[in-house]
Amino acid sequence: MRYVVIGAGAIGAGVGGLLDDSGSEVLLVARGDHLTVMREHGLTVRMPDGVITRRPDVAASPEEVELRTDDVLVLATKTHQAAAALATWADAPVHDGGHVVGTAGERLPLLTALNGVASEEIALRWFARVYGVCVWMPAVLAQPGEIIVRCAPVRAILHAARYPAALADDDDAAFLRQLAEDWGRAGIQVPTPDDVMPWKYRKLVGNLGNAVQALLGDGSLGQDITEAARAEAAAIYEAAGITMNSDESERHSRDQLTAAPVAGAPERMGGSTWQSLDRGSGSAETDYLNGEIVAIAHRLGRTAPVNAGLAALVRHAAAQRTKPGAMTPGELAQRVLGQRGESVG
Numbered sequence: 137m138r139y140v141v142i143g144a145g146a147i148g149a150g151v152g153g154l155l156d157d158s159g160s161e162v163l164l165v166a167r168g169d170h171l172t173v174m175r176e177h178g179l180t181v182r183m184p185d186g187v188i189t190r191r192p193d194v195a196a197s198p199e200e201v202e203l204r205t206d207d208v209l210v211l212a213t214k215t216h217q218a219a220a221a222l223a224t225w226a227d228a229p230v231h232d233g234g235h236v237v238g239t240a241g242e243r244l245p246l247l248t249a250l251n252g253v254a255s256e257e258i259a260l261r262w263f264a265r266v267y268g269v270c271v272w273m274p275a276v277l278a279q280p281g282e283i284i285v286r287c288a289p290v291r292a293i294l295h296a297a298r299y300p301a302a303l304a305d306d307d308d309a310a311f312l313r314q315l316a317e318d319w320g321r322a323g324i325q326v327p328t329p330d331d332v333m334p335w336k337y338r339k340l341v342g343n344l345g346n347a348v349q350a351l352l353g354d355g356s357l358g359q360d361i362t363e364a365a366r367a368e369a370a371a372i373y374e375a376a377g378i379t380m381n382s383d384e385s386e387r388h389s390r391d392q393l394t395a396a397p398v399a400g401a402p403e404r405m406g407g408s409t410w411q412s413l414d415r416g417s418g419s420a421e422t423d424y425l426n427g428e429i430v431a432i433a434h435r436l437g438r439t440a441p442v443n444a445g446l447a448a449l450v451r452h453a454a455a456q457r458t459k460p461g462a463m464t465p466g467e468l469a470q471r472v473l474g475q476r477g478e479s480v481g
């Protein structure tokens with residue numbers, strides 16, 4: 137199988153670089169300076185236990201790629217960019233023996249390696265075979281062409297399953313076995329639960345703190361605000377009848393993921409929302425993290441003011457290209473908790 141990674145940022149290029157290094161065929165789709173550097177100098181992945189520089193194939197768009205029937209598409213953009221990326225790739229022709237045998241949307245499996253719980257439904261609009269992925273991979277795009285992967289020897293844990301789970305058949309099981317084998321050689325564990333969504337809903341609760349970390353610049357601050365966002369999510373999940381994995385099973389599944397210092401890594405590094413603000417990218421995926429809780433609440437005729445407040449502040453910070461850490465814990469608590477509490481850090 138060849139892995140075509142659409143959106144080769146921290147997660148996509150991290151996975152792609154490791155797969156390429158362990159003998160899988162890889163093609164990375166990226167843009168801007170990151171693409172230029174990878175084209176000219178290759179992709180460098182720094183890890184706690186070593187550095188690799190690889191030269192996987194790279195491309196900017198489907199026009200530069202001849203898709204094949206053994207391709208697997210790995211979507212690794214942020215969720216707010218997913219629809220545009222998938223619409224670009226869905227109609228790309230797939231070739232076999234010199235003939236076009238269909239489109240990517242009809243023929244190729246698509247993995248949604250993104251945070252949040254929305255990308256699977258988004259993908260079904262264009263792709264017939266969707267596999268949801270719950271991504272645990274602490275990684276940073278440190279500079280164009282260079283990714284920091286922070287864990288060793290296991291680099292990442294990516295639970296994967298057919299979406300929707302009820303469609304899973306023997307072909308899906310065989311495909312996921314092959315995937316787990318290829319990715320396992322790269323140090324990426326791929327557990328294959330029957331249904332990945334309880335994992336993704338649990339991970340989403342963890343990711344509700346990304347906004348707080350990005351706004352305050354430091355994940356150890358504003359714990360009370362993060363807890364309030366998570367408590368609000370738990371109440372909304374319960375009201376909506378959404379099941380998620382227990383804290384214990386999640387902790388247990390991540391037992392083998394150990395972060396360690398990486399030589400040459402920037403001193404200050406945060407999660408994905410922190411990285412979006414730090415890069416001044418103009419947008420962040422918070423509307424699909426904290427905003428997902430707001431959407432579930434609205435579906436029930438309720439509100440989720442803490443998560444709505446965090447999402448609005450990150451939207452504003454991203455649009456203004458404000459760097460992480462522009463707010464104090466007290467200011468943030470005042471804005472999102474109001475009279476309910478005052479964060480002291």
Ligand SMILES: CC(C)(CO)C(=O)C(=O)O
Binds near residue numbers: 275
């Ligand atoms: C926790 C982590 C780093 C794991 O993949 C993540 O989900 C994020 O940065 O958003």
